[in-house]
Amino acid sequence: MNERNTTAVLSPISEQAEETETISQPALALSSTAILDGKQKASGTDKTAPEKKRSGRLADDKRIKIFCGSSNKPLAEEICKFVGVPLGETRLQRFSDGEVHFQLLENVRGADVFLVQPTCFPVDQHLVELLIMMDALKRASAGRITVVIPYYGYARQDRKDRPRVAITSKLVADLLTTAGANRALLVDLHAAQIQGFFNIPVDHLFASPVLVSYFRELDLPNLTVVSPDAGGVERARFFAKKLDVPLAIVDKRRTDINVTEVMNVIGDVQGRTCLILDDIIDTAGTLVKTVDALLAEGAEKVYACATHPVLSGPAVERIAASRLEQLIVTNTIPLREDALKVEKIKVLSIAGLLGRAIESIHMETSVSTLFN
Secondary structure, eight states, X not given: OHHHHHHHHHHHHHHHHHHHHHHHTGGGGSOHHHHHHHHHHHHHHHHHHHHHHHTTOOTTOTTEEEEEOSSOHHHHHHHXXXXXXXXXXXXXXXXXXXXXXXXXXXOOBTOEEEEEOOOOSSHHHHHHHHHHHHHHXXXXXXXXXXXXXXXXXXXXXXXXXXXXXXXXXXXXXHHHHHHTOSEEEEESOSSGGGGGGOSSOEEEEOSHHHHHHHHHHHTOTTEEEEESSGGGHHHHHHHHHHHTOOEEEEEEEEEETTEEEEEEEESOOTTOEXXXXXXXXXXXXXXXXXXXXXXXXXXXXXXXXXXXXXXXXXHHHHHHHSSOSEEEEETTSOOOHHHHTOTTEEEEOOHHHHHHHHHHHHHTOOSGGGGO
């Protein structure tokens, strides 16, 4: 098996080398005009190749490979379908005590590898999986390893807001780099400054293009975008600008982990349809209290959208029992089974957004154009 794989990998290189050698010897007798024509043809080929790849047909490019762990395989498969590259073959098993055993089932030597793995629940398990998979890729001589983390776990501890606490978002960044990541592709970080915790290039995507498109089509009357806290004002302002609607802010105070107290609403929401915008919905305590506060201030209807549907603890029950009209989330995290049964929760896919970003990174074109 190993000899056959080695031959399959080396034979195209050998053929290419033979062709190059054969062509280079007669080339000495060619006129300068013929050489110039050859250069022009080669130049024309180089210019058209990226356009072909940009259209989503990367199946002929053997140097790009996409792998995934166990946290969100459906998203990885959807990305592969969009890009036109098959999902890489791996074997992920666990010993009886829970230790991870990971093996690559195909050659990755010199390849541009993208590893899709959101660090969602169970966070520690999926994070360790990601580290082990990167170590396997590094030891298999992958050319470049880009970690695609649609949901970056431990992001909420990004500073010392209390004495003697850890800054876990920096710790995770160090772990990823040490394990072998050459680049990171992240979606809607809880705090944008987390990009600075990495010593490798980071591409930070936003799910707002997908969410904005949905609400444009929904065309809600008298819409006002609402930030559930002061920390999300910049995100909400960008969203409101794209939809060309007013902005409101809910002033809240966090009394403990996952416990908040809504203070008051800043902005006019009387008789308007409100859209609460957040990056993470965890226990949904803040969301439900914000809905109640907006309705108490005279709002007609309240919608909500978020990138990462963590939905832990009593979140699903709270959302189902709330006066929220609809909650729009993306598939950065797979929904729990009980959440799939709640009609108020609708999931939008960001596979196309991630697929286009992967194409841009592989072809070394601008990723910032995706923000438009």
